[in-house]
């Protein structure tokens with residue numbers, strides 16, 4: 001794979017001690033001299049900044065202190081390189097957690113993420129992944145029929161799920177016959193059943209469900225899932241799944257996982273491409289004077305939180 005920069009940032013939230021470790025040489029061609037070294041330096045400060053903000057967000061939400069252990073930021077010259085790395089990362093976690101737990105719970109978002117998963121449906125992953133262990137969920141879904149052009153289920157089905165042998169009974173789409181309130185409640189009930197049947201784990205740190213891997217996107221305004229800047233839903237700290245009827249991004253009616261659920265995931269991967277998203281990336285990882293905390297800055301994970309950025313998204317770091 002060509003032109004990849006790695007900045008590995010390890011920190012412990014209890015002591016707020018931060019260390020930076022380079023695990024791969026900076027062998028990334030044109031990206032090397034500029035972005036990688038500068039990025040590493042900025043990334044170090046960004047990690048501490050982010051850590052403090054994450055902890056603040058948690059206490060605001062009345063949830064136990066963050067237990068995130070490791071944050072990793074990867075910058076790729078092209079989206080093609082990013083997609084290749086994302087496929088390997090997902091396949092490696094599927095192998096590791098599938099062996100450890102017997103199942104692999106994966107959460108998808110909508111948007112451009114699905115296109116960036118395209119390499120999973122190609123060799124070697126199409127043959128090597130134990131698809132029978134996968135259980136697939138959505139971090140957010142638009143309240144539209146499943147065959148509607150706006151449906152995140154349809155997007156994922158057409159671009160990914162229809163091309164891999166995941167069991168249909170392991171794909172947890174929303175009930176599209178219900179209202180937004182009803183669909184959110186129904187989805188939360190479904191998750192509770194899966195906890196009882198040991199398919200879905202519970203975080204011993206937070207008491208919220210602990211998905212194995214969430215694959216998240218971010219909007220140009222810094223939103224994640226259907227949690228938008230300044231919206232009261234960002235502070236929801238009891239429900240697992242909630243609903244919104246005034247989404248600034250159309251369509252207006254959606255259901256969404258809440259932050260306590262997102263941040264209880266074992267692994268969170270945030271996939272961000274394009275210059276239009278460089279501002280919120282800078283706010284989260286770089287030097288920014290803005291005191292408003294964007295939803296993307298509230299994301300963490302229990303084991304590891306990885307940012308997959310193309311160089312345009314990382315251009316302000």
Ligand SMILES: O=C(O)[C@H](O)[C@@H](O)[C@H](O)[C@H](O)COP(=O)(O)O
Nearest residue numbers: 109110111112217218219224225
């Ligand atoms: O249903 C949705 O709208 C998404 O789940 C949403 O949170 C998405 O991930 C971001 O808006 C990024 O979308 P893009 O990658 O297409 O910009």
